[in-house]
Amino acid sequence: MIKKRVFVDADSCPVKKDIYELTERHRIPVIYVASYRHITDHYPGEWVYVDPDPDAADFYIVSHAAANDIVITSDMGLSALLTAKAVLVLTPTGIIVNDKDIPLILYNRYIGKKERAEGHRTKGPKPFTEKDRRLFRRVLSDLLV
16 A cells, blocks of 8 residues: 655645644655745755746646645645545645535636636635634644544
């Protein structure tokens, strides 16, 4: 059996410390994927640096994550590609993204992009809270068992 891994879309991930603590406790390998613009060595684990192109980290993760790996991202386009490969997707706010949710997620993403293109303002993401962090830690811990 192949041991599961955790991939992190790391450029703007607010839970890197939590990921490190939980994966270390469960002895699960973690791969942080970030652009060269965000080079850091704050957390142990494998760090992969990609070009600063907006989709470079996504392309790396899609091509390297396999079924039953866990990917932590808030990018729903990336999530759609991963759930189709049986990769477990978890947002930094503790929400598991399921394959059945993808059509609605992508539709809402499309509508939002269309509204912005027409000059309308749309709501951005809600501020990250400690409640989000607690939920994320609980859900990730359950997934790592």
